[in-house]
Every structure is written in C-alpha cells, then in structure tokens.
Amino acid sequence: MRHLVVAAVTAGLMVALAAPAAATEEEYLRELQPRYAFLTAQELLIEGQRACAALSAGVLAPDAVKMVSADLGISTGAAMDIVSRANLRLC
Numbered sequence: 001m002r003h004l005v006v007a008a009v010t011a012g013l014m015v016a017l018a019a020p021a022a023a024t025e026e027e028y029l030r031e032l033q034p035r036y037a038f039l040t041a042q043e044l045l046i047e048g049q050r051a052c053a054a055l056s057a058g059v060l061a062p063d064a065v066k067m068v069s070a071d072l073g074i075s076t077g078a079a080m081d082i083v084s085r086a087n088l089r090l091c
Contacts, residue, residue, distance in 0.1 A: 025090065032085055047071055052090050065083050
C-alpha cells in the first residue's frame with residue numbers, strides 16, 4: 001500500500017511540475033506585432049510556421065533566418081527575432 005501512495009504522490013508531482021503547454025499563436029503575435037507593425041499577423045504566422053517546419057526538418061537556425069529574411073524582405077536582425085520567437089512560442 002505504501003508503494004501505491006508514493007507512486008501517486010510522485011505522479012502528482014510530475015504533473016504539477018511539468019512544463020506548461022506550448023504557447024499560443026496569440027502570445028507569439030503579441031510579442032512580435034508591436035515591433036513589426038509593417039507585417040500582418042498572417043505574414044508573421046506563416047513565416048513562424050515555416051521557420052518551425054524548417055527547424056524540425058533539420059535546417060540550421062542561421063539558414064532559417066536567411067529564409068525568413070528573404071521571404072519577408074526584412075533585415076537579418078528582424079528575421080532572427082521572428083525565428084527565435086517562433087521556436088519558443090510556435091514550435
């Protein structure tokens with residue numbers, strides 16, 4: 001019986017301490033739209049999702065940044081910010 005109690009407590013702690021659910025598109029946009037008001041929400045989401053797909057396919061982050069920069073015609077710094085936020089919030 002004691003083993004069951006320990007197992008139940010352990011399971012409860014694992015659930016309580018688990019990482020929060022993946023962030024939402026709204027959080028991603030809330031962080032980026034004020035900085036890049038010249039881009040639409042749709043443009044930011046599409047590029048964020050493309051960056052996630054590229055990263056999950058094994059594309060290196062610098063290459064994903066170049067892709068986003070070329071796609072949107074933006075600076076490397078802005079593209080790096082978008083890829084970084086996408087990786088943190090969308091992927």
